[in-house]
Amino acid sequence: MTKPIYLDYAAATPLDERVLAAMQPYFSDAFYNPAATYVSAQNVRKAVETARSQVAALLGARPAEVHFLPGATAADRFALEYILARHPDKRLLASAVEHPSVRRVVQGHGGSEVPVKSDGIVDLRALQKQINDDVVLVSIMYANNEVGAIQPLADIGRLLTQVREQRRQAGNPLPLYFHTDATQAANYLDLHVSRLGVDFMVLNGGKVYGPKQMAVLFANGSLDLHVHTGTENVPGIVGCARALELVQHDRHTESRRLQILQKLFFHLLAEKIPNVTVNGSIKHRLPSNVHITMPGQDNERLLMALDEAGIMAAAGSACQASSEEPSHVLTAMGVSDGAAQASLRFTMGRGTTEADIRRAVDVLAGLVASHSA
Numbered sequence: 012m013t014k015p016i017y018l019d020y021a022a023a024t025p026l027d028e029r030v031l032a033a034m035q036p037y038f039s040d041a042f043y044n045p046a047a048t049y050v051s052a053q054n055v056r057k058a059v060e061t062a063r064s065q066v067a068a069l070l071g072a073r074p075a076e077v078h079f080l081p082g083a084t085a086a087d088r089f090a091l092e093y094i095l096a097r098h099p100d101k102r103l104l105a106s107a108v109e110h111p112s113v114r115r116v117v118q119g120h121g122g123s124e125v126p127v128k129s130d131g132i133v134d135l136r137a138l139q140k141q142i143n144d145d146v147v148l149v150s151i152m153y154a155n156n157e158v159g160a161i162q163p164l165a166d167i168g169r170l171l172t173q174v175r176e177q178r179r180q181a182g183n184p185l186p187l188y189f190h191t192d193a194t195q196a197a198n199y200l201d202l203h204v205s206r207l208g209v210d211f212m213v214l215n216g217g218k219v220y221g222p223k224q225m226a227v228l229f230a231n232g233s234l235d236l237h238v239h240t241g242t243e244n245v246p247g248i249v250g251c252a253r254a255l256e257l258v259q260h261d262r263h264t265e266s267r268r269l270q271i272l273q274k275l276f277f278h279l280l281a282e283k284i285p286n287v288t289v290n291g292s293i294k295h296r297l298p299s300n301v302h303i304t305m306p307g308q309d310n311e312r313l314l315m316a317l318d319e320a321g322i323m324a325a326a327g328s329a330c331q332a333s334s335e336e337p338s339h340v341l342t343a344m345g346v347s348d349g350a351a352q353a354s355l356r357f358t359m360g361r362g363t364t365e366a367d368i369r370r371a372v373d374v375l376a377g378l379v380a381s382h383s384a
């Protein structure tokens with residue numbers, strides 16, 4: 012039997028062996044609770060603090076600004092609710108393509124959504140208009156998990172700086188915070204928080220060849236944020252930091268390698284599948300993401316048939332896979348429900364080869380042809 016082809020790296024990544032090696036001692040010999048007072052436990056505490064410093068260095072932040080939480084969903088929620096607790100009658104703004112971890116909090120508190128253009132990129136003019144005197148936080152994800160669109164964070168950061176200055180001049184003391192969910196970005200993009208102008212950034216261990224249910228929450232030091240999660244998950248913290256270091260170290264070479272595969276993927280799809288279209292910006296796009304619509308096709312049928320042929324892909328995001336609703340991301344981009352149902356997402360990663368892409372497209376083209384015939 013031919014080897015299965017995994018093309019769902021946006022949903023989960025395999026643990027890097029070097030990350031596993033870094034984590035291993037903290038499951039066994041160095042199992043101590045880092046809050047305990049004896050020397051062995053203090054050594055474990057040091058490992059946690061080293062991990063914090065490693066992440067801080069990647070972000071251009073101070074160690075005290077780096078917090079570890081159990082998963083990106085928890086980290087997004089924590090950040091937004093922290094601000095809402097301090098400004099209960101103020102409003103949140105978030106892009107219309109955020110992950111449910113952000114959307115749920117925003118919708119639950121009567122927040123508003125910022126529209127995106129048809130390429131999935133936030134409409135900056137609309138954003139500017141929506142930031143009225145009551146908005147306390149703007150949440151814009153770094154890169155979208157469904158269509159891979161990369162948002163212009165630095166431009167948004169500059170816009171928010173201008174609004175803060177206007178507020179200062181007008182005597183409005185309300186702060187304006189910038190939160191970004193960088194879950195899907197960390198493998199390929201710059202994470203320097205001051206270059207991006209963000210106050211909060213969330214990173215996800217499970218998407219960077221590190222442990223699942225582990226996230227980093229960067230919070231600007233002026234917020235004086237404290238996280239109390241109980242006994243720390245030391246192997247998870249150590250593994251998350253090591254994983255982030257490794258992907259950030261390799262991000263340029265891995266981006267270039269995947270860009271070549273992505274180009275080939277698009278080229279083969281256009282050649283072999285009639286009327287196929289690509290969703291999301293081509294220019295501002297993660298190198299790992301291929302999201303397409305094949306008119307007249309049914310994505311559930313295709314996914315099952317691909318799975319039978321040993322090819323793992325996705326329709327929408329993993330979290331929505333079981334829902335009947337069309338993807339809110341595609342809807343926000345103006346894609347019709349029918350077209351959304353004829354769409355698939357392939358996401359590449361470290362293990363993806365040219366042969367994988369060629370076979371995946373051949374199999375997909377065969378399935379499409381057999382259904383159209």
Ligand code: PLP
Pocket residue numbers: 021022082083084085110112152154155156192194195215217224329
């Ligand atoms: N944010 C984004 C952009 C994601 O892609 C995901 C997971 O797919 C999450 C948040 C949630 O991560 P977790 O399920 O690890 O809490």
